[in-house]
Amino acid sequence: MADESESRATGCRFPGCVCCSYIRFSLIFVFQAAKIGIQVRKLPGSLYFYPMLKNENSNQPVLYLAPLQGFTDFVYRKVYSEVFSLIDAFFIPYISVKNHEVIKKYRKEILPENNPQNRVIPQVLVADPEEMIFLTEYLADFGYTEINLNLGCPYPMVTNRGMGAGLLPHPEKIKEILAAFFEKSSVKLSVKMRAGLVTPAEIEKIIPVLNQFPLTEVILHPRIARQLYEGEIIESAFQFAYGNLQHRLVYNGDVNTVESIEKRMVKYPETSHFMLGRGVLMNPFLPAKIKGIVFSKAEKREKLILFHKRMLEEYLSVMDNPGNALNKMRQFWNYFCHNFTEPKKSLKKIEKSGSFSAFQIAVTTNFRDYLS
Helix, strand or coil: CCCHHHHHHCCCCCCCCHHHHHHHHHHHHHHHHHHCCCCEEECCCCCCEEECCCCCCCCCCEEEECCCCCCCCHHHHHHHHHHCCCCCEEEEEEECEECCEECHHHHHHHCHHHCCCCCEEEEECCCCHHHHHHHHHHHHCCCCCEEEEEECCCCHHHHCCCCHHHHCCCHHHHHHHHHHHHHHCCCEEEEEEEEECCCHHHHHHHHHHHCCCCCCEEEEEEEEHHHCCCCCCCHHHHHHHHHHCCCEEEEECCCCCHHHHHHHHHHCCCCCEEEECHHHHHCCCHHHHHCCCCCCHHHHHHHHHHHHHHHHHHHHHHCCCHHHHHHHHHHHHHHHHHHCCCHHHHHHHHHHCCCHHHHHHHHHHHHHHCCC
């Protein structure tokens, strides 16, 4: 925390302000970065400086893979990065605490050997400062230097416990969590959030709280939690964040086409970072298309076959038995089927396969009959 002399030096009226320390740190950071050739950028109206990521020197957007529980697990992230390798950062679906311990099923997700990608950011789901500090220290022990706070999970089983988007009606609780984190940790922190739990007006009280802390970025899905993933994007919520947030703003939600990104970049020219979720699950070539990389039909077919083969191999190697691996692959096909000319028919064949051998026959048939 800044002392009174530091606050006077920066012209701040509030002794002990977090921002004063960060301003001093930012100036040191800019000087040191220049010495070693790292470019930085300062967002309009913001106190904070950021290192420029590899795509920020070009017109290409920076792309993140969203943390989707049950879908973008460590197997998916590993295999996707091997076959397609065009995502700039991978977010680990949230981990949480139960009885002062990390829930067992989450442990494999964060093991360093399961996350070989260049930039991997674990997400945490917490209800109070104590859980935040516990998970931060837990992840730091595995070598993570950057984490993401979940203020966006929309499902009632989470929000009813005052977690995820359930925290959005309570800006004072969010402030307590962030204050405790920055007082005790040097780990980088970003936030992923919805526009609100029940009304988009909630974001107007959240943004001023977020501006008080040196976050690396804020990822906004401009829907309220009650919408889940249905209904229209709330444009006014993103506009408010774009005009008032003093951190890098990352767009998330319905990024399913190149056109959807181009539209956002024209309307919000300072927005260069996008988080993709279901768009990638349905079309793993989407990041390549966004970055102007074109594959022939033969190349696409080859990559899809390899992608499926590697997913199956990895699930067979990490699951307790072939039956569990088969269940994961059936789940995978809920989105993978959209790469075929007859998505519903191809998915139905997978769903009807009652054994591992029947599944393999269904896969062979789908690739033969429905993949152009």
